[in-house]
Amino acid sequence: MSLTMELLILVLLPVAFLLPHGSQAGEIIGGQEAQPHSRPYMAYLEIQHRWKKYICGGFLVSENFVLTAAHCKGDKITVYLGAHNIKQEEQSQQKISVRRWIPHPQFSRATHNNDIMLLQLEERAKLNRWVDSIALPPASERVNPGAVCSIAGWGSTSTESASTPAKLQEVDVVVMQDAACPRRPNGPYHDYNSSTMMCVGDPKMGKDSWEGDSGGPLVCGKTAQGVVSWGPPTPPGVYTRVSTFIPWIQATMRRLQP
Known part of the structure; x- marks a missing residue:
């Protein structure tokens, strides 16, 4: 397993340490403080x-x-x-x-x-x-690539630091095509499964979840479409597809x- 994938789990959430060896995702990267109590869920x-x-x-x-x-x-x-x-x-x-x-x-x-x-x-x-x-989506609903959704959390705000912010952070992220998380044998997305996972975050924008954000919602409109799951230290990250479950x-x- 690559060092990059090991580091990834830590990123998505401090709890990521509990993940199997592999990639991770966690904190909010490239975002800003949320308006207090604007996300009551x-x-x-x-x-x-x-x-x-x-x-x-x-x-x-x-x-x-x-x-x-x-x-x-x-x-x-x-x-x-x-x-x-x-x-x-x-x-x-x-x-x-x-x-x-x-x-x-x-x-x-x-x-x-x-x-x-x-x-x-x-x-x-x-x-x-x-x-x-917060509302959940209908079963099997799919979010169109290009849709702008948002994530929030108290996870790290930098891949270089383990410190976490006191106040809730948020950032907008773009839903990508499944092909943006390619299942190459030695690549960071080799375990990507399009039926149960979502590929989210434009690599050109550098906005992502990181350590400690794991488990938080990917909100599209007023619906929780994804759960912060795993990924490499740079976007796109991988989210659990809520509608499947x-x-x-x-x-x-x-x-x-x-």
Whole structure:
């Protein structure tokens, strides 16, 4: 495995360390601070894994479920909703423990395929102007190449630094054709699967997610179409295609709903 791919997992999210060896994606590169509380669906995940702590992103899809990446799994996960400055105890924040995490049963650490996970919260979130859910796409819907979507997170803002910002960052990214993530045997995208993944981010623009952003949503319009998953240190990055997993998401939430 190449060093570039090893570094990639770290980038998409601090939790990326939990990923299989391969590429990663994580922080927001080339973006700016989001307007406070303009993305009320955003979740900040604090993950305890053995003796280490990592962070990931996620997004609220109902009062008691957060969607994130399967590689963000740990021994204990705490979710912060309604946050902007994660280093401060804001009045808007809700801190909720995760009752159970349900990674997709076919998630592969080796290929990053099916990198999606539902988190059932210990208690229901209180929906208000700071905390709200985001809509999911219809099953099998595809976003057209060239569409401009956005990503947000508290992950690193530079591939040269491990430090993470206190305040939520955001950036616009372009959905690419699948061919922009070519499956060459020795290339960084050799595990790309167009049925379960999306290729996102124009390499000419240099805007991307990075370490610590893993699990956050790719928002197109008002819909969460992707989940930050993996990729090399430069765009395009690879996102889990949410529409492929709508039947699994709906069935899992119905099964666990009290």
